[in-house]
Amino acid sequence: MDRQExxxxIADIIADRFEVERDTITENLNFKQDLNADSIDFVEFVLELEDTFGAEINDEDAEKLNTIGQAVDFVMAHGSQE
Structure with missing residues (x-):
């Protein structure tokens, strides 16, 4: 899977989970500032990333994921690339 895929x-997950328009999602979108994600929302999102991409995301790594782009980078580096 390439970066765009x-x-x-991830954008589809964000659009569904946070009820935002899909075409407004960019790599610079910030989970807390732009999506107003609280800690429960964010944990659920991280769990969905793990399930979708086969990536294990520990708490320390999850804390570093502030933007969609950072989530994409993490998944590209640690996810199952099927």
């Missing part, structure tokens, strides 16, 4: 999958 990974971004598209």
């Amino acid at each position: 990974t971004f598209n999958k």
